[in-house]
Amino acid sequence: MILVLLGPPGVGKGTQASRISLHYEIPSISTGAMFRDAIARGTEFGRRIQRYRIDKGEFVPDEVVIDAVRERIHEPDCVKGFLMDGFPRTIPQAETFHRLLAEEKLRLNAVINFSAPIDDIVTRFSGRRVCPVDGSTYHITHQPPLQPGLCDVCGAQLEQRPDDDPVVVKRRLEVYTEKTAPLVEYYQTSGLLRTVDASREPETVFGQVVALLEGWQWHI
Numbered sequence: 001m002i003l004v005l006l007g008p009p010g011v012g013k014g015t016q017a018s019r020i021s022l023h024y025e026i027p028s029i030s031t032g033a034m035f036r037d038a039i040a041r042g043t044e045f046g047r048r049i050q051r052y053r054i055d056k057g058e059f060v061p062d063e064v065v066i067d068a069v070r071e072r073i074h075e076p077d078c079v080k081g082f083l084m085d086g087f088p089r090t091i092p093q094a095e096t097f098h099r100l101l102a103e104e105k106l107r108l109n110a111v112i113n114f115s116a117p118i119d120d121i122v123t124r125f126s127g128r129r130v131c132p133v134d135g136s137t138y139h140i141t142h143q144p145p146l147q148p149g150l151c152d153v154c155g156a157q158l159e160q161r162p163d164d165d166p167v168v169v170k171r172r173l174e175v176y177t178e179k180t181a182p183l184v185e186y187y188q189t190s191g192l193l194r195t196v197d198a199s200r201e202p203e204t205v206f207g208q209v210v211a212l213l214e215g216w217q218w219h220i
């Protein structure tokens with residue numbers, strides 16, 4: 001199964017990606033997490049990514065993102081499928097992704113579009129916390145860790161992402177509207193897109209996702 005999760009930043013894609021990944025036993029590939037990890041580890045790739053100012057909400061160029069995705073989906077854990085969280089984010093990325101899959105005789109099975117009112121999204125950003133070690137995400141009220149401020153998985157001190165700063169959030173939402181929102185229509189035309197109401201509790205949203213995938217007419 002190959003899935004793409006679509007939706008504005010802060011809508012809860014990451015949380016749903018982890019649940020879908022566990023439930024269907026496919027890896028969740030987040031290009032944003034890949035970039036943050038490379039920057040944190042100070043690799044050569046990370047230093048290159050840093051130049052594109054993702055901390056200010058700017059996009060990494062399409063060709064750089066595509067190269068990273070091409071390499072990642074060739075890893076052995078992807079043989080049974082995978083889900084993409086935060087990719088594709090532009091029409092050219094979607095077109096290249098389609099070609100990349102076709103070269104491997106693979107096809108995208110479904111695109112899940114997470115939608116929520118803008119006020120909900122802004123609230124989610126302000127309460128979001130991430131683990132700098134394993135990337136797990138929390139929300140101080142909607143999805144708090146067992147011990148305040150500490151990761152449930154590894155116990156590390158949780159942090160706020162630099163790009164969750166309100167000024168950067170505004171920029172990220174602008175960039176989403178300009179570059180990513182057109183993908184909704186793009187995938188609607190191909191008949192692959194289904195929209196879920198992401199304003200509900202994570203458990204309810206996940207229920208919608210599973211119901212949708214179970215009822216899907218698969219064209220594998």
Ligand code: AMP
Binds near residue numbers: 093
């Ligand atoms: P995310 O964790 O998905 O919110 O991504 C964090 C940041 O990484 C984004 O705001 C972008 O700056 C960058 N990024 C992640 N994925 C992509 C992508 N597919 N194309 C361009 N930039 C990306």
